[in-house]
Amino acid sequence: MTDTTDAPEEAEVVDEARTALLEAITDEWGDAIVDHHLIPGKDLWIRVTSEAFGDTADYLRDRQRFRYFNWLSAVDWMPSPFGRSMDAEVDKLISAKAGEAVEEEEAEEAGTGYAGGDTRFQVIARVNNLTTLLGVTVKADVPDDSLTVGTWTKAFPGSDWHEREMFEMYGISFAGHPGLRNLYLPGDFEGHPMRKDFPLLARIVKPWPGIVDVEPMPPLANSLSPDGETPGGESADAPSTTNPGDSQ
Amino acid sequence: MTFASLLAVDWPWASWPWWADTSVKMVFAIVAVLIPAGGTVYLYLFKMVSFMQSRLGPMEAGPYGSMQLLAELGKNVQKEDIFPEKADRWVFALAPYVVLMSTFLLAVVVPFGPQAQFTNLDTGVYFALAVSSVSVVGILMAGWASASKYSLLGGLRAAGQLIAYELPLILAVVGVVIQAGTLNLQEIVAAQNQQEIFGWGGIGNPFILTQGLGFLIFMIAVQAELTQGPFDMPVAESELVSGYMTEYSGFRFLMFFIGEFATANIFAFLGSVLFLGGWALPPFVTDLLGIEWDSPWMNVIGPGVMFTKMLLITFVIYWVRFTYPRFREDQLQKFAWKVLIPLSLVNIAITGALKVAF
Amino acid sequence: MTAVSDRRQLAYIAAQAADARVNVELEAEGMTLNIGPQHPATHGTLRIVARLDGEQVIEADPIMGYMHRGYEKLTEVRTYPQVTTLINRIDWLGSFANEVPFILAAEQLMDVEAPPRAQHIRTILFELARIANVTLFLGDMGVQLGAVTPVFYAFRDREHVLNQIEAATGGRFHPNFDRIGGLKDDLPAGWIEETKKSLKEIRKFCDQMDDLIVGNEIFQARTRGIGVIPADVGLSYGLSGANIRASGVDWDLRRDNPVGLVYDKVDWKVWTHPDGDSFARYWVRLQEVRESCNIVEQLLDTIPSGPVMAKVPRIIKVPEGEAYIETENPLGVMGYYVVSKGGLNPFRVKIRSASFSNMSISPWLLKGAYVPDVITILASLYFILGDIDR
Numbered sequence: 001m002t003d004t005t006d007a008p009e010e011a012e013v014v015d016e017a018r019t020a021l022l023e024a025i026t027d028e029w030g031d032a033i034v035d036h037h038l039i040p041g042k043d044l045w046i047r048v049t050s051e052a053f054g055d056t057a058d059y060l061r062d063r064q065r066f067r068y069f070n071w072l073s074a075v076d077w078m079p080s081p082f083g084r085s086m087d088a089e090v091d092k093l094i095s096a097k098a099g100e101a102v103e104e105e106e107a108e109e110a111g112t113g114y115a116g117g118d119t120r121f122q123v124i125a126r127v128n129n130l131t132t133l134l135g136v137t138v139k140a141d142v143p144d145d146s147l148t149v150g151t152w153t154k155a156f157p158g159s160d161w162h163e164r165e166m167f168e169m170y171g172i173s174f175a176g177h178p179g180l181r182n183l184y185l186p187g188d189f190e191g192h193p194m195r196k197d198f199p200l201l202a203r204i205v206k207p208w209p210g211i212v213d214v215e216p217m218p219p220l221a222n223s224l225s226p227d228g229e230t231p232g233g234e235s236a237d238a239p240s241t242t243n244p245g246d247s248q
Numbered sequence: 249m250t251f252a253s254l255l256a257v258d259w260p261w262a263s264w265p266w267w268a269d270t271s272v273k274m275v276f277a278i279v280a281v282l283i284p285a286g287g288t289v290y291l292y293l294f295k296m297v298s299f300m301q302s303r304l305g306p307m308e309a310g311p312y313g314s315m316q317l318l319a320e321l322g323k324n325v326q327k328e329d330i331f332p333e334k335a336d337r338w339v340f341a342l343a344p345y346v347v348l349m350s351t352f353l354l355a356v357v358v359p360f361g362p363q364a365q366f367t368n369l370d371t372g373v374y375f376a377l378a379v380s381s382v383s384v385v386g387i388l389m390a391g392w393a394s395a396s397k398y399s400l401l402g403g404l405r406a407a408g409q410l411i412a413y414e415l416p417l418i419l420a421v422v423g424v425v426i427q428a429g430t431l432n433l434q435e436i437v438a439a440q441n442q443q444e445i446f447g448w449g450g451i452g453n454p455f456i457l458t459q460g461l462g463f464l465i466f467m468i469a470v471q472a473e474l475t476q477g478p479f480d481m482p483v484a485e486s487e488l489v490s491g492y493m494t495e496y497s498g499f500r501f502l503m504f505f506i507g508e509f510a511t512a513n514i515f516a517f518l519g520s521v522l523f524l525g526g527w528a529l530p531p532f533v534t535d536l537l538g539i540e541w542d543s544p545w546m547n548v549i550g551p552g553v554m555f556t557k558m559l560l561i562t563f564v565i566y567w568v569r570f571t572y573p574r575f576r577e578d579q580l581q582k583f584a585w586k587v588l589i590p591l592s593l594v595n596i597a598i599t600g601a602l603k604v605a606f
Numbered sequence: 607m608t609a610v611s612d613r614r615q616l617a618y619i620a621a622q623a624a625d626a627r628v629n630v631e632l633e634a635e636g637m638t639l640n641i642g643p644q645h646p647a648t649h650g651t652l653r654i655v656a657r658l659d660g661e662q663v664i665e666a667d668p669i670m671g672y673m674h675r676g677y678e679k680l681t682e683v684r685t686y687p688q689v690t691t692l693i694n695r696i697d698w699l700g701s702f703a704n705e706v707p708f709i710l711a712a713e714q715l716m717d718v719e720a721p722p723r724a725q726h727i728r729t730i731l732f733e734l735a736r737i738a739n740v741t742l743f744l745g746d747m748g749v750q751l752g753a754v755t756p757v758f759y760a761f762r763d764r765e766h767v768l769n770q771i772e773a774a775t776g777g778r779f780h781p782n783f784d785r786i787g788g789l790k791d792d793l794p795a796g797w798i799e800e801t802k803k804s805l806k807e808i809r810k811f812c813d814q815m816d817d818l819i820v821g822n823e824i825f826q827a828r829t830r831g832i833g834v835i836p837a838d839v840g841l842s843y844g845l846s847g848a849n850i851r852a853s854g855v856d857w858d859l860r861r862d863n864p865v866g867l868v869y870d871k872v873d874w875k876v877w878t879h880p881d882g883d884s885f886a887r888y889w890v891r892l893q894e895v896r897e898s899c900n901i902v903e904q905l906l907d908t909i910p911s912g913p914v915m916a917k918v919p920r921i922i923k924v925p926e927g928e929a930y931i932e933t934e935n936p937l938g939v940m941g942y943y944v945v946s947k948g949g950l951n952p953f954r955v956k957i958r959s960a961s962f963s964n965m966s967i968s969p970w971l972l973k974g975a976y977v978p979d980v981i982t983i984l985a986s987l988y989f990i991l992g993d994i995d996r
Contacts, residue, residue, distance in 0.1 A: 042714065043930060061842075068857075069844045070932075071963070073956040075945060080682075113945060114928050124943065124956070126930065130841070130855065133862045137930060137943075158843030161966040169678075184671030184995065194679060301758035397639050401661065401977065477752050478824050486646050486750045487981040571818075573825045574752030576978045577661065 015040035017134060021064070022046070025136075029059055034141075037114040045137045047115035053123065053140035054150015054176065060136070061155045066127035069156035070135065074123045074142070074166045077112065080196045119144050121170060125152060125159075142172055151176040169194035273366050281355050284517075284558060285510035286317050291559075292566040293509070300570060320502075327498030332395050335495065339393035344496070344503030346386030351507050353379040354514040359434050361527050361550030362542040372433035373425060376518055377418050380473065383511070384410045387482070387492050390504075394495035402491020405577055406475060406482035412584040413472035413479075419592035420465040423599040424455050424522045437526035441541050451530040456523040461595045463523045465588055470515045471565060472580070474508065478572035479580055512565055513558055520557035527554050636664050641980065643672050649746070650991025652965075656972070656980065663980060666972035668965060673995040681955040686712050686786060686922045689952065693942075694780040696959055697993045700739030700936040702731045702771065705784040708955075710866040711931040711944045712786050715924045720866065724788035724914040729867045730905050731774065731783070732933075733898045734801075737808055738767045739936035740848075740895050743988050744815045747888055750985035751828050756818050763811035766804035773797055786922055788915035798906045805899045812896050820889060829885035833971055833983035836882060843970070844963035847938025848890045849987060853882035859934035867933065872904045884986035891988070923950060937961050937993055961993035 018038055025046060026033055032052030037045040048056050060066040113122070121142035128135045142149055151174040152159035163174045164183040171192040174180060182189065191198050264272075294316060298305030306313030331337055356379075357372040359365040369375050384407055391403015425431055428439035436455075443453035456463045472479035483491040493504050520526060527550030528534075534541045575583065642653035651672035657665045677696065681689050693708055694701040706728060713719065720728065745760025768778045774793055775781035783790050819825050835845065837853040850857065858876040860869045877893040879886035926948040932941030938960030945954040964987050971987075972980055 045928070067838065067841045069842055070939070071844065071941070071943075071956070071958040073943065073958075075954050126943075126958075130857050135930075156842045156844070157839075157970065158845075158963060158966050161962065182671075184674045186671075193676065200679060200683060301755050302762050303758060397637060401639075477754075480752060481978065484752060484978070484981075486752065487978055489646060570754050572753060573748060573819070573822060573828060575824055576828055576976065578976075579824075579827055 017132060018044045021132075021134060021136070025064065028063060029056070032056060035115040043135065043137065045115045045139060047117070047139040047141075050141050050143050050149055052150075053138070054152065054154070054174075056138055056140075057125070057127075057152040057155035057159075060127050060138070064129065065131060066129045066136065068128040068130050069152070069158045070126040070128050072123065072125040072152060072159050072162035072166065074121055074170045074172055074194075075113065076121055076170060076194065076196045077117060078120050078196045082199060113139075115139055117141055121147065121172060123149055123166065123172065125162075127156075146173075147171060148173040148175050150174065153177055168192065171195070277352060277355055277366060280358075280360070281352060281510045281514070282506070284513040284555065285506060288513055288559070288562045288566075289509050290314065290317055292562060296563070297566060297570050300567075324498055324502040324505075329499065330495075330497050332495045334395035336393040336395070339389045340495075341500070343386045343390035343393060344500045344507065346389060347383045347507040348386075348503050348510075350379055350382035350386065351511045351514060353382065354511065354518070357433055358514065358517045358521060358554075359437060359527060359550075360554050361547035362434070362544070364527075364547040364550055365434070368432070368434055371431045373421055373431045373436070373522075376433075377414070377421065380417075380511075380515075381410065381414050383507070386507075390496070391492040394492070396495050398488045398490075398494045399492050402482045402484075402488045402494065405488075406492055408577070409472060409475065409479065409482055409580060412581055413469045413588075416465050416584060416588035416592050417469035417473060419589060419596060420462045420469060421522060422592075423459045423462040423595050426596065426599045426603055427455060427458060433521050433526075437521060437528055438542070440525045441528040441531065450532040452525055452528070454523065454525040459523060459595070459599070461591065462599075463519070465592050465595070466519060466523065467561075467564065468588060469584075470512075470519065471568060472584070474512050474515065474565070476512070476565060476569040478568070478574045480569075480574050481577050481580060484574060512562055516558040516561035516565065517554060519561050520554060524557045524561075527551070529553060639977070643669075652989075652991055652994065654968075654972070654980070654984075656977075658977065661977045663972050663975050663977065666969055666980070668968055670991075670994055673991055675992075675996065677996050678955055678957055681952050683951060685950045686924060686952065689955070690782050690784060691780075693957070694782055695992055696957065696996055697739070697935065697937055697940070697961070697990050698779060699742055699990060700735035701777075701779055702735040702775070702781045702783060703739075703933070703935045704940065705782070706732055706867070707931045707933045707935075707940055708942045708944070709784045709786055710933070711929040711942045712922075712924055713866070714929045714931060715927050715944065715946055716786065716918070716922075717925075718787050718916050718918055720788045721913050721916055722868075722910045723792075723912045724916070725866060725868050726905060726909050727774075727789055727793060727914065728784065729869065730801075730902055730909075731771065731781070732867060733902045733905075734767050734771055736936040737805075737895055737898050737902075738764050738771065740891050740898075741767070741808065741811065743891055744812075744819070744888070744895065747985050747988075748815075748819050748825075750981050751825060753819065753822070753825070756815060759811060759814060759818075763807050766807045770797065770801045770804050773800065785915065785918075787918035788913070792914050793909075798909070801906060802903065805903055808899055809896065812892060812899075815892060820892065826885060828978075828982055829888065829986065830881070830883055832884045832979050833975070833986060834881070834883045835967065835971065839970070840882070840967065843967040845938070845967060846960050846963060847934065847936070848887055848894060849938060849964050851876065851878045852886035852890045854878055854880045859932060859939060863932075865931055865933070868905070869901070871908065872901050874901050874904075884982050887986040887988070921950070923948070924952070932958065935960055937988065937990060938964055957996050959993045959996055961989035961991075962996070965989050965994055 015038065018040070022036060022038060022044060026036070029048075032048045032055070033046055034049055035047040117139070119141040121144075123140050123142055125138045126135055127138070140149055149172065151163060153163065153174075154176065160178070161183055163177050164180060166172050167174065167180050168182040168185045168189070169192055181187065185193070294305045294313065306316035309315040309319045331340060354376055356366045357369050357376050359368070387406045387410070388403050391399045391406065394400070424436065428436045430436060430439065440454050441452040443449075445451075445453050445457065475482050482488070483493060488494070493501060496504060527546060528541055529537075529546070529549065531541060539545050636657045636659040639656045639658050640653060641656055643651040653669040653672065655667045655669060656663045675695070677692050680692055684692065689708060690705045693704045696704045741764045742760050745757035748754075748756035771781060772778045774797055775783040775790075777783075835849070835853050837850070837855050840850045840853045841855065845853075856876060856878050860867070861876055864870055874897055877890050877897060879890050924946040926946055928943070928945050930941055930943045932939050939958070940960050941958040943954075943956035943958065944952050947953040968984070968987065971983055975983060
């Protein structure tokens with residue numbers, strides 16, 4: 001259990017409730033916990049082993065009184081193989097302005113996020129305790145070979161749809177889920193759209209126009225009404241930036 | 249007065265050949281059914297309801313949208329005649345006509361004046377209530393033949409509801425029949441006009457005064473018979489998407505539409521005959537005018553009187569329709585069997601006892 | 607872990623009852639009724655495949671995705687300021703409320719805080735969005751149950767609030783007004799007085815709905831005891847907002863965790879109802895609109911002066927990190943889990959929308975209900991399809 005507490009200037013903020021909760025969890029559930037991350041006054045992350053993920057739900061609900069199931073989701077930590085190719089021209093412009101080299105994105109490594117991670121996919125779930133009003137975000141690595149973790153539906157039936165969504169969007173299976181099938185997508189849909197290597201077709205087929213399709217802003221004080229009068233009144237002696245082709 | 253004497257002679261069509269007689273009556277029947285239907289639809293469905301809902305309603309077709317009905321008619325007639333693929337075509341096509349037929353049959357016995365009547369049956373009340381349930385057949389036909397699950401559910405709901413509310417409707421009228429001592433609608437009008445309230449005959453004795461409970465039950469049952477809210481579960485547009493009418497469009501839908509609203513009028517006519525004194529003017533008015541209560545003049549005035557009373561009753565019908573949420577199917581059945589029918593039986597018992605006592 | 611809990615038992619009571627009855631009676635397959643995707647009660651394109659026995663639902667399976675727009679994917683190729691345009695369209699009736707949690711999450715990652723005036727105006731607009739949203743529900747619930755008139759009143763009176771939102775932000779439905787570090791603009795002149803006037807109209811509307819709908823015997827007969835959600839079942843399904851408060855759970859993020867919004871400066875009350883049925887959900891929402899009027903009125907009198915925009919760089923680059931911010935939106939808890947890898951675009955945005963979780967209880971809740979009650983239950987859960995499909 002490394003001390004991954006946040007930046008030093010916030011270190012003096014003491015979050016007794018979350019620290020105590022973290023201690024309680026590490027004491028009782030220590031075997032399963034790989035890592036944790038605490039931002040005092042903000043939030044708490046714990047990362048459990050893939051095998052323990054399913055049981056963590058029961059543990060948090062029954063032992064720590066986290067009765068409220070908030071959501072379950074997943075992250076694909078692989079950097080997008082498309083790099084910035086799907087960005088708009090304007091984004092590249094902005095990147096250049098911001099001093100960020102557009103090309104060096106290729107070198108980007110698979111990140112890990114708070115509390116670390118070893119695999120490409122991670123599942124994230126969040127539960128709340130309505131008595132202490134604390135929430136905790138649970139993370140678990142999804143084994144790269146089987147892409148399967150335990151289901152939360154036994155503890156929280158509401159996890160059903162969330163897991164089905166992750167199943168279709170990332171291809172992650174949940175062992176013990178009563179009916180794992182597509183939620184949004186048609187049954188015969190191929191691929192897992194939220195994976196980073198699934199191309200965003202709209203941007204592949206046609207380059208994202210970004211600012212290109214925005215008409216150039218007319219020069220100031222030249223916003224002509226159809227009959228050629230300036231809306232400002234009779235004072236038509238506007239700066240002569242008028243496009244000569246437009247007037248009359 | 250020559251015009252009066254003109255009216256006093258035998259009606260011209262009494263000596264006409266049967267086909268001329270029938271043709272004239274058919275024209276009058278269409279007038280008597282369609283004109284009030286159009287009038288109330290425009291006045292109430294388009295305008296009054298719009299004002300209730302803080303909107304204007306149709307404003308474009310004619311002054312204040314008064315030609316909107318013609319526009320609707322034109323729209324519906326132009327539409328493509330669609331049969332669902334698996335529909336039972338003959339039954340599907342026939343169903344709206346069966347419903348509309350029930351409406352016209354109802355109009356047959358309604359008296360609009362001492363002689364202004366299509367036919368004067370001795371069992372007028374009985375006939376009216378009997379033919380009013382013919383529409384159930386049409387609705388079931390529509391629900392079944394559409395080959396749509398929504399239509400089927402709607403048709404079955406409608407059948408259950410119409411049969412359940414047929415009974416309170418009949419029982420509510422029985423009180424009137426007991427009090428008038430006749431099943432003939434003309435004689436019921438006469439009874440209301442001739443009877444006196446504790447010796448004062450100024451307004452006759454409209455049965456709404458003595459049969460108030462009966463009138464209430466009658467109105468509720470009519471509301472249910474018409475499948476208008478709060479009893480519109482069979483056509484519930486937010487769940488069954490218009491129920492048995494789901495698959496109908498164009499002219500056939502128009503037939504259902506006319507059937508629905510024309511039946512509302514005919515029931516209102518019936519209600520005014522049974523409870524509000526019918527076509528007759530109150531005796532003190534006829535005294536002021538110096539005519540007999542059943543003078544031939546009433547054949548001209550009577551329809552006007554009936555129309556006014558009909559407008560009053562339909563106003564209530566539409567008012568209720570657009571105000572209340574709808575009952576669920578089982579609540580609606582419970583209401584009919586556990587509330588309305590016992591109440592109307594009590595009403596009959598009291599009426600009978602009083603009839604014997606006085 | 608523990609044995610089968612009471613929650614799970616509850617979850618299967620309805621199923622077992624329905625199955626047993628079918629097996630005993632006929633062993634016939636019920637009729638399958640497709641409610642939707644185009645159906646007046648689904649206000650959008652939700653489809654519910656219901657297996658019916660007579661008019662009773664044996665099994666209901668909601669099928670979604672007819673309107674999925676892939677916002678989670680799209681956010682990955684948009685810069686942070688561009689994302690608000692997208693997420694405006696999630697819950698399209700209370701759009702401003704969608705922007706706030708995302709902006710707050712980005713602010714937390716960037717470690718900036720909006721100036722007090724901006725926070726104040728944000729809270730006001732947030733509550734106005736709630737009024738605009740829930741007002742429509744109050745009328746719509748009537749029309750689902752067959753009372754046509756209230757929905758017209760709802761559309762009429764919602765306009766007062768929409769006008770104010772438009773006056774402040776420039777958009778009736780999609781303000782796109784929130785910026786990282788503050789707001790796009792300050793309030794226009796005279797806006798506070800006008801808003802107070804419009805709140806009076808909303809209060810009048812609430813009284814009307816109290817008379818027309820809540821006080822109506824038929825409405826009560828149709829909604830009381832229909833679609834009862836026990837509190838613990840609701841919690842395990844992730845229900846939020848008025849749906850969970852109507853089950854007696856006294857939990858409101860506005861009071862319990864008001865991140866970046868100034869609810870703690872206002873005197874107000876969280877409404878709950880012990881019954882957990884459709885009526886309770888309607889009643890709680892009605893009280894919440896009144897409470898929102900109360901909140902906005904107090905806030906309008908205490909807007910501090912100052913700038914509406916903190917100092918942020920022109921080009922927003924969010925440092926590496928993860929943040930999850932949730933707020934109490936009109937439909938329930940809405941949160942954004944933002945993962946940043948230090949670029950211009952978010953690396954991953956998980957959108958936790960309220961309707962998605964609220965609707966996930968529907969297969970459980972619809973089991974054993976009658977077809978008319980299906981409509982009541984769906985209407986009272988109050989979902990917006992953009993909020994389910996994202």
